[in-house]
Amino acid sequence: MTRYNIQETEAKWRKVWDDKGSFVAQDDTSKPKYYVLEMFPYPSGRIHVGHVRNYSLGDVVARYKKAKGFNVMHPMGWDAFGLPAENAAIENNRHPGEWTYENIGAMRKQLKAMGLSLDWSKELATCHPGYYKHEQKMFLDFYKKGLAYRKDSIVNWDPVENTVLANEQVVDGKGWRSGAPVERRKLNQWFLKITDYAEELIDELKKLERWPEKVRIMQENWIGKSQGLKLKFDIEDFEDRIEVYTTRPDTIFGASFVALATDHPLAEKLAGEKDGFKDFKKQCEAIGTSEAAIEQAEKLGFDTGYRVKHPFLENDTLPVYLANFILMDYGTGAIFGVPAHDQRDFDFATKYNLPIKTVVAPEGDTDFKAEKAAYSGEGALINSQFLDGKTIDEAKVEIISRLEKIGTGQGTTQYRLRDWGVSRQRYWGCPVPFIHCDACGIVPVPDDQLPVTLPDDVSFDKPGNPLTHHPTWKNTTCPECGKNAQRETDTFDTFFESSWYFARYCDPRNEEIPFNKESAEYWLGVDQYIGGVEHAVLHLLYARFFTKAMRDCGYLNVDEPFTGLYTQGMVTHVTYQDDQGKWLFPKQILEGHNGGLIHRDTKEPVTAGATIKMSKSKKNVVDPEDILSSYGADATRLFILSDSPPDRDLEWTESGVDGAWKYVNRLYRIYDENLSLIESIPKDAPDAFSDNAKDLRRKTHETALQISKDIEDFHMNKAVARLRELSNMVEGFKINENSEKWAMREALEYMAICMNPIMPHLAEELWQMMGHETLLVDTSWPVVDKNLLQTTVVTLAVQVNGKVKSTIMLPRDAAEKEARETALANEDVQKALDNKEIRKFIYVPNRIVNMVVG
């Protein structure tokens, strides 16, 4: 018996595929195309188990679709700009670029060890000037189209690091690295007008049928479309009017105050001179930006002393407050407060002793009063003059139409979505291609001067943006007037690069064009995109927006980037701690003689804790490189695809990988032991098959069919189970005659092809062992003979009063009479019937018999 040498064999086949260019995609319109893409990795230095899961899943799809006759493109690249490179530069005194490219080299090697069917000829890195050049041009085109603009905005500013922080980098109101309290600062920043596409982005979600419902709902909520009313209030003794936005215009008669955001343009005008205004503003700003702080924050108000006229109540006026809970960047930055029907307004009114007027009552309770809390449920209008008795929806329509008639209000659609701020005060990103000129203002960099490249000689010894500190880089001349001017030193948010890379794979080496338009229109949208659900909103929304913006700037005629999306679950692992509570790596753990866990070196006892997402801080991580080198790629892939459905969390266990490894070896043994038996069998099928052979053939064809269904549904765990069922049958199959030999060979061939998406190296090796001259990767998915699938005899359950009492054998599609006779002839059934009268006889052919007895 030969032993299966995993390392050698796997390396051998990877080389063969590589030398033959088996996975290099060509534009070929004679075949249906299939574009498989996994979210590209950030080159942090090493791949982690999440990557292994992501790329194993994608590879199953890519290899399967190739076998199914599709022209498959399955490329890989690197999301190479980002903060970690700068942090590494600071810590190790290295250039971010050098660090990044070194990491790419290391990770490419790791990925290649997985035997993925990737087209490496299309590899790209977003930090390459040949990549970001096109991105700069794209931004200029967006600018021309009015999709990019500058405005003042409030940002999280770290006063120690001298930089803007993303919301995620603010922890408990402090900078994540400096620990300094974050300030809110107004900065002039670049924005992309994603809000222009709010309607289309929300509308086209409906068309993305092959996206998880969950992700579509998340995007829908994020965009947050709401129907409402904009309404202008006249202020007594003041020339301006206050415009408010509400989604509950029906409650207008319950309004008891109007409130403005503290940074509303009118705030200063109305209250600027008043005592205590400055203190009030300071108090509001002191409240942190963290969620916890906001939640605990008390409602604060400042009475401006002004009053507005109620649009329907002649002599009624409402006080105008400034309030800390009103957001300037949603709606109009002003509201009318209805304490009885909005909890925030209720809290505010209680605090400042404002009237609480109930105007909506639950059905059948017209005397209802919202006394302890706001009531936001269904009901009918009360205390509202001409609205009384109407439902909320009817009242909304009525109010909007009346106000539109008198011209003080207008029904509007509002979105929660904000424009995308893309400026970052960072070095390792794509420079924003603009020039600041004292005379001409903001001037785009001319096309022939692109790309604006990053300087190599940078230092990170001072906090803040190295581009600003660079002695010469920002000095340039104005393209319009020729005078001295300065470059923009901000770089783009790194979500910028990932918003269009899927198109760049269509001619990634071309420096002249961002992508080949014709080719991109052939390949896009991505038929199957796979990645973590954590990108459900940001990346996936930005990429959708970019695609539409590129379309409108004439780049390509595609509406949506990803027609199919799959979001995979996380990989978890048990945590380990020693007696001192120190976290330990799984590979530091051994099982002691008494069954308890001990430390591999110190032999001290160890406790196993919760199973949670792998994280470096809890040390519950395994290094894919260790796993790949000891178990090989096939076993690793098999394990990761085996038990858990891909959208759920996967618990990594050492015994699980071990089991997968055993199965790889077992499969090899099955083939090795059977090959000599079937060697001499002629290619042509025999005229007749034994029953035994027929059973195997049925299982073989059924398995091929099931596995293809399972893969198409992303039920990789089920596909593995089917494969194991077939191999179990093959293993126990006794060969007595030629037709059985023939069926055995067919089973082994089909099984190898079905194995290929999951364990490609082994499958290729077995294929060769069976004497095939061509490669398995170039072999088509097996043809399923539907005639073999149906058995002539079916086993079906016989129930008495809904409880299974026995099973009977019947010819397929047997008539009811025969079913009844066979069922009644059954001893167990007779016993259960106990001579009682059969009141009803139910027979569903090939499914079930059920008898109801009295």
Added chain:
RNA sequence: GGCCCCAUGGCGGAAUUGGUAGACGCACACGACUUAAAAUCGUGAGUCUUCGGACGUCCCGGUUCGAGUCCGGGUGGGGCCACCA
């Protein structure tokens, strides 16, 4: 607080979409091989049982000849968003 998802043996999970619950695997037990262990192979197992059966898919109720699956109510767990008017 809002929106969404989930609940099946000791564990991960299957179940033809309303038709024999527990496929496939992990862990376990016993047996074979071995001086022994590992590896490998074989056998067993939802629970209780007076060995006739009875019960069983988080709990309560409903629809149905028949419910893990559908409907109503609850409990528990998870995810996303969150002062969005």
